Amino acid sequence: MIALKKIIFNFKFLIEKKIVPLQKFKFKLKEKIMYCRNCGVEVSENAVMCVSCGVPPKEGRKYCYNCKAETAPDAKICVKCGVALDSESLEGKDWLTTLLLCWLLGFLGVHRFYTGHTGIGVVQLLTLGGCGIWVLVDLIMILTKKFTDAKGNKLVKK
Ligand SMILES: [Zn+2]
Numbered sequence: 001m002i003a004l005k006k007i008i009f010n011f012k013f014l015i016e017k018k019i020v021p022l023q024k025f026k027f028k029l030k031e032k033i034m035y036c037r038n039c040g041v042e043v044s045e046n047a048v049m050c051v052s053c054g055v056p057p058k059e060g061r062k063y064c065y066n067c068k069a070e071t072a073p074d075a076k077i078c079v080k081c082g083v084a085l086d087s088e089s090l091e092g093k094d095w096l097t098t099l100l101l102c103w104l105l106g107f108l109g110v111h112r113f114y115t116g117h118t119g120i121g122v123v124q125l126l127t128l129g130g131c132g133i134w135v136l137v138d139l140i141m142i143l144t145k146k147f148t149d150a151k152g153n154k155l156v157k158k
């Protein structure tokens, strides 16, 4: 009985630890604003399409999403605010970390939280990784390099 209590306590502890950054993440989702990289208009960071020009806001090359300064089409860094414009290589999550998280803590959805799939992470946490099957699928996806983060970037080996 004591062992069981201990397991439940540890589980609660893990949930609490995971819920706090989760709420912060949600708050961020609501609040964060960026500029459309194509026309410079203010859009939500999660906008799939710019309300003004109809293009995916991150696909443009004309404006910095962070400070609205005009950028060169091939610029990797904004000359005004120094933010990275070429997000793919910089924002990609570490492949090995994701693999280890999935292997060791996959039943808690930790690898999903790490890669930004917060919603799926919560579901996996509540279902213990889809009774292990879902985690196994994820693990295979990671091993075969088909797993992407929430922004669609591939995992990178650092
Ligand atoms: Zn636009």
Ligand SMILES: [Zn+2]
Binding pocket: 064, 065, 066, 067, 068, 069, 078, 079, 080, 081, 082, 083
């Ligand atoms: Zn900038």
